[in-house]
Amino acid sequence: MIIVGAGLAGAASAYHLRAAGRDVCVLHDNDLRRSASQIGGGLVNPMMARKGRPAWMAAESLAALESMGINTNQPLPGRDAPLYRPAGDITQADSFREQAAAHPELGRFRETVDSLDFVHAPFGILEVRRGAALDLQETASAWLHGIGVHAIDPAWKVEESGDAVSLSTSGGTFRGKRLLLCMGAGMLAHPLTRTLNLHGIKGQIIRLEKPTALPDHLPPLSGKAYLVDAGDGSVWVGSTFERNWESMDPTDAGRDALLHRAASVIPMLKNARVLEQRTAQRVTVPGTRLPMVGPLHPDSKIWVMTGLGSKGMLYSALFGSRIPVFFNNPEAIPAFCRVVHRSAES
Numbered sequence: 001m002i003i004v005g006a007g008l009a010g011a012a013s014a015y016h017l018r019a020a021g022r023d024v025c026v027l028h029d030n031d032l033r034r035s036a037s038q039i040g041g042g043l044v045n046p047m048m049a050r051k052g053r054p055a056w057m058a059a060e061s062l063a064a065l066e067s068m069g070i071n072t073n074q075p076l077p078g079r080d081a082p083l084y085r086p087a088g089d090i091t092q093a094d095s096f097r098e099q100a101a102a103h104p105e106l107g108r109f110r111e112t113v114d115s116l117d118f119v120h121a122p123f124g125i126l127e128v129r130r131g132a133a134l135d136l137q138e139t140a141s142a143w144l145h146g147i148g149v150h151a152i153d154p155a156w157k158v159e160e161s162g163d164a165v166s167l168s169t170s171g172g173t174f175r176g177k178r179l180l181l182c183m184g185a186g187m188l189a190h191p192l193t194r195t196l197n198l199h200g201i202k203g204q205i206i207r208l209e210k211p212t213a214l215p216d217h218l219p220p221l222s223g224k225a226y227l228v229d230a231g232d233g234s235v236w237v238g239s240t241f242e243r244n245w246e247s248m249d250p251t252d253a254g255r256d257a258l259l260h261r262a263a264s265v266i267p268m269l270k271n272a273r274v275l276e277q278r279t280a281q282r283v284t285v286p287g288t289r290l291p292m293v294g295p296l297h298p299d300s301k302i303w304v305m306t307g308l309g310s311k312g313m314l315y316s317a318l319f320g321s322r323i324p325v326f327f328n329n330p331e332a333i334p335a336f337c338r339v340v341h342r343s344a345e346s
């Protein structure tokens with residue numbers, strides 16, 4: 001089995017295919033700037049939307065994610081600390097209250113949390129149980145532990161013949177029964193996948209020096225910005241959503257917006273020093289905003305798994321855990337997650 005892409009999608013698929021007894025080899029073009037999984041700190045947040053409604057298949061995604069953390073002997077950092085969402089206004093507080101009442105296994109609403117006196121939360125806080133903060137790339141690397149991962153020249157070619165697929169690069173040829181493409185934003189430009197109904201959204205994230213007056217370890221927070229303690233005296237602040245952009249470089253406007261939003265969650269971050277900035281593209285499926293998985297064309301041995309959007313952690317685990325089942329039975333793929341080409345939309 002050949003997988004192209006060593007981000008969350010490729011890593012989670014490789015993890016589960018190997019657990020199902022398949023020989024797996026992961027190839028990637030080593031272009032760190034293109035990989036969304038290199039963005040830094042991120043959240044696992046099953047109650048992410050503005051209203052705090054549970055993500056689609058939230059419980060199943062969390063179960064898949066947690067089983068992977070335990071099996072790789074890498075318990076999820078922050079796993080025992082809940083994630084907190086300070087409400088931005090009365091309307092959002094009402095929605096949070098409603099969702100927490102409807103889904104007590106996922107969250108509870110609290111008017112105040114004493115240990116969070118440094119957080120600006122005049123409207124109350126949604127405590128998201130089983131939310132977590134982690135480094136996306138460290139997680140992908142942990143899932144790839146013990147699996148052959150090779151950097152390849154980006155100019156590779158694929159041939160399907162009989163019951164095998166061959167992928168040729170300047171460094172040699174890889175053969176497998178199936179090829180799974182998990183190339184994130186690389187899908188948008190690659191000749192094999194550029195007709196897929198996918199859309200890229202640029203996002204910027206910054207890392208701030210943490211003021212010494214803040215606790216040694218901040219819990220994961222999600223307000224107008226999300227905040228993830230990097231564990232080294234700094235804090236990740238994400239993220240911008242840009243539908244149009246001229247360059248993938250970080251911008252001053254993005255940095256200033258993130259600083260402003262970080263200070264709206266923790267006022268002490270107002271003048272914090274910016275240590276680092278990164279950008280990447282989230283790939284989403286317009287209309288569903290759910291992942292896309294399946295054969296590139298009916299009966300093809302070339303498959304795709306992409307469109308994780310902003311829920312890379314939850315959906316890489318969920319869809320990675322289902323990939324061995326989908327390979328045996330493509331009918332098991334939910335209809336709204338199947339492959340759609342733009343040219344075939346009409």
Ligand SMILES: Cc1cc2nc3c(=O)[nH]c(=O)nc-3n(C[C@H](O)[C@H](O)[C@H](O)COP(=O)(O)OP(=O)(O)OC[C@H]3O[C@@H](n4cnc5c(N)ncnc54)[C@H](O)[C@@H]3O)c2cc1C
Binds near residue numbers: 184202226
């Ligand atoms: C700013 C920002 C903040 C985010 N925050 C969060 C968060 O808090 N929580 C969360 O769950 N998700 C978050 N996400 C989303 C998450 O990062 C993505 O959903 C996830 O990382 C996508 O993983 P992927 O494996 O599909 O793609 P990628 O991580 O982009 O991996 C693609 C892989 O394919 C390889 N590749 C690409 N093209 C080629 C090619 N032509 N040939 C060979 N290899 C190729 C790349 O080198 C890479 O290894 C965020 C995204 C952004 C941009």
